[in-house]
Amino acid sequence: AGRVRLDQGRSATSLVGELYVGHRGDILYPLVVEEAQVGTLAIDQRAGLRPLSLSTRLLLSIAFLSFFPGILTLIIALLLAQRVVVPLAEVITAARAVAAGDLAARVEARGPDDLRDLIEIFNHMASTLEQDAQDRRAMLADIAHELRTPLTIIRGRLEGIIDGVYAADEEHVVPVLEEVYLLERLVEDLRLLTLAETHQLPLTLMPVELADLAARAVRLLEAEALEKGIAISVEVPAQVPLVEADPQRLGQVISNLLSNALRYTPVGSQVVLSIRGKLNGVELAVSDNGPGVPEADLARIFDRFWRQERARTRAAGGAGLGLAIARHLVYVEGGTILAENMV
Template identity: 40%
Template sequence: MAAAGQGARFGIRTRLLAANSVVVVASIATTIVVAMLVGPPMFQRLMDRAVQPGNATDHPYQRAFARATTMSVGTALAVSAVAALSLSWYLSRRVYRSAAELAHAATAIADGHYEVRVSPAGLGKEFDEIAAAFTTMAQRLGDVDRTRRQMLADLAHEIRTPVAVLEAYFEALEDGVQPLDADTMGVLRDQTRRLTRFSADVGALFNAEQSPNAIVVRPVQVGELIANAVVSFEPQYRGKGVDLSSEVAADLPEASGDPERIGQVLTNLLDNALRHNHSGDQVRIVAQRHGETVRVSVSDTGDGIPAEHLDRIFERFHRVDAARDREHGGAGIGLAIAKAFVEAQGGHLTAASAGLGRGSTFTFTIPVC
């Protein structure tokens, strides 16, 4: 720990500058040694040839050569050292600023400030990629944090509303203000069912997103699942005055999926369509082969989806009309569950709409056997 503390006292700027200084000093020493060991002996040999051997040791030319060598090498080394150290200082300063900004941003993110961004360092492709990746990470962490906060707020709201109704009715019953008649029992039953359904939906969403092993893939007759779903929902649709029909291609192949989960997807899509269609509207299920997949679409003529909501329609707790969805018992996670189940089976779920009041179409695919 003590060694780590001592090493931490020197930042990257100091270390880079020190490393480059060592290189410069080594270069200077090498140049001086080479100049002293190679230059004078070579000049001495030349002088011995031109002058009587043994009399060229203190010749004026010898002294001139020594002075010229000293001045030229000294000047070159001084200029090189200044240039190298200046460049090293500049680069180390740039690297230090970039590293310091990155460290500051990391500290800010650790403190929960996900709006921080890191600017490109301009030191090369690698540094710019690090800055871009860090900024992307901060944005995604911010999105996750906002989603988490929104999810907790939505969870609290969804639980608070039925609990408040139950508490008010129980207090009224205890005070003798409200009689325990069929209407009261109906309200209590509706609110407890709402809580039960919400709990089941949250559990289903968790299983779909976190437990891929819960998917048991085997050959599936999608046409039979559609027929069962239509029979199950037909009374509710008829009671609301909405026409529900289906069309299954005669040559529809078996799909490779989990029949229970595909049934849950159909249930969620039909339940969503029931809430957003009114008397006189139509809901139609069409199943056909599309390449190496079975494609199932649930189309309706109901409320439709505004363009600004299409990209977020499968987000957890997202509602196009929050007040009306809550009034009809929608928790805003049915489509998220459906998407998670479809993708866990290797398929895709998409939504399309021409706009508000012009209906919508949800289409999912499941691989064929």
């Protein structure tokens, strides 16, 4: 064994000058100069493994500590995507579909409470838009139908007069004029209904005596009731409080309700207009002993163009706008209106 000359590249360590004591597993390389061995390079594997083992343990510790937070972060991200990002993306997709005209687009309500509220509001908005679109199409179809009948009569009569089929006398001109009046009333009713629905109807509010207004409406319809064999009357208590309303519009509501009752009440029946004071106002009721309305149709009785007869004839008269106008006129003046069958 020789003496140690260099220890790990240094010449000033405690091992330098001492006899080399080998260890099991040392790697020995002979140092040869001009074919003569001048020394031996000894590699102590233990000295090389110690820093490697330390760094390996350090790296493993860092990797171990980083792995679980990474997995936790990934899981949280996936949960957030499932609960928030995915439903929100569905809302955005559905909103784009609605904007493109697909009003049937809906989103399943899921996720956090705030997101659920957003989805429910969106679905309600889409349902409202879809219902409005359906109502608009139905209204246009109803208007076209209501206009078609009088226009057809007017055209037929006028063409007959021009072709000489009918004489240009009162007998053949009066029906044309009646249809023109009918068209005029229809257009005016539609205009009034539109103004009331959009809250653009001008009102002149003042204290109103309901008893006087009711009595006037009954007097105007007495001749029609007598012609149909129907008794019409008004019941008013001695003291009726004044109401703040537009007398013209409120009178129109009363007239529409009475006209509707006269239209559908059979001969020999009775129509009663009654007024009663209530705790928070005044109740005005129009009642009759007619056949009533099926319970399934009561919710639709104030819809425009709705008539109980499924066939669109004018045998019973009316275009189906009177009660719709009455409802909106009552609403714009801060009142409520309903229909019910009396047992």
